[in-house]
Amino acid sequence: KQEVTQIPAALSVPEGENLVLNCSFTDSAIYNLQWFRQDPGKGLTSLLLIQSSQREQTSGRLNASLDKSSGRSTLYIAASQPGDSATYLCAVSYSGAGSYQLTFGKGTKLSVIP
Amino acid sequence: GAVVSQHPSWVICKSGTSVKIECRSLDFQATTMFWYRQFPKQSLMLMATSNEGSKATYEQGVEKDKFLINHASLTLSTLTVTSAHPEDSSFYICSARDPLAGARTETQYFGPGTRLLVL
Numbered sequence: 001k002q003e004v005t006q007i008p009a010a011l012s013v014p015e016g017e018n019l020v021l022n023c024s025f026t027d028s029a030i031y032n033l034q035w036f037r038q039d040p041g042k043g044l045t046s047l048l049l050i051q052s053s054q055r056e057q058t059s060g061r062l063n064a065s066l067d068k069s070s071g072r073s074t075l076y077i078a079a080s081q082p083g084d085s086a087t088y089l090c091a092v093s094y095s096g097a098g099s100y101q102l103t104f105g106k107g108t109k110l111s112v113i114p
Numbered sequence: 115g116a117v118v119s120q121h122p123s124w125v126i127c128k129s130g131t132s133v134k135i136e137c138r139s140l141d142f143q144a145t146t147m148f149w150y151r152q153f154p155k156q157s158l159m160l161m162a163t164s165n166e167g168s169k170a171t172y173e174q175g176v177e178k179d180k181f182l183i184n185h186a187s188l189t190l191s192t193l194t195v196t197s198a199h200p201e202d203s204s205f206y207i208c209s210a211r212d213p214l215a216g217a218r219t220e221t222q223y224f225g226p227g228t229r230l231l232v233l
Binding site (some may be wrong): 004036041042043044046089093100101102103104105106107 | 159160225
C-alpha cells in the first residue's frame with residue numbers, strides 16, 4: 001500500500017526567505033507526482049506535476065524535484081510571500097482499481113510572516 | 115483549463131437526514147470521478163472511484179450503503195450521504211479525470227469541495 005509522508009507538518013518563515021518542503025513515498029512504481037496548494041476551507045490548486053521519467057519541474061518561484069528511486073520529492077519556494085501561506089499537499093499517482101488513483105500526504109502548513 | 119464544480123459548497127443538516135452532493139465536469143467528459151473526504155488537519159482520503167454507467171468502487175472501510183454514488187452521465191456524479199450523523203461531518207471533495215489527458219498530464223481536476231456539518 002502506497003504511503004506518502006510530508007515533513008514538516010507546519011512551517012513558519014519570514015517574508016523573503018527561500019524554503020523547502022519535503023515529501024516521501026513508499027512505493028516507487030508511480031506514474032507521476034503532484035504538488036497542490038490548499039487554502040483554508042477550499043479545494044485544491046495544482047501547482048506542479050512531475051512525470052515519473054522527469055527529475056524536476058519549475059513554475060515561477062516554485063521548483064519541484066523528484067527522485068523516484070529513493071521515493072522523495074521536494075518543493076522549493078523562492079523569495080516567499082505572505083500570499084504563499086497555505087497548506088501544500090503532495091500526491092502520487094499510481095494505477096489502482098483500473099484507474100489512476102492519487103495518494104495524498106497530510107500536507108505542510110506554511111505561514112509566511114510579513 | 116478543465117473545470118469541476120461542486121454543489122452545494124456548504125450544507126448543514128440534522129442528524130438522520132440524507133444529503134446529496136453534486137460534482138460536475140463543466141468542459142470535458144469524465145468517464146471517471148473520484149470522491150474524497152478530508153477531516154480537519156488530515157489529508158484527503160479516497161472514498162470511492164466512480165465510473166460512468168457502472169457501480170462505484172469503494173475503498174476499504176467506506177460503507178457503500180451509507181455513501182451512495184451515482185455516475186449517470188459523463189459530466190455528473192452524485193454522492194448521497196444517507197442518514198447522516200455528526201461523525202459524517204467533513205469536507206468532501208470530488209475530482210474528475212479527463213480520459214483524453216492520459217498519464218502524461220494532469221489527470222485529475224478537483225472541485226472546490228463541499229463542507230458538511232451534521233447537527
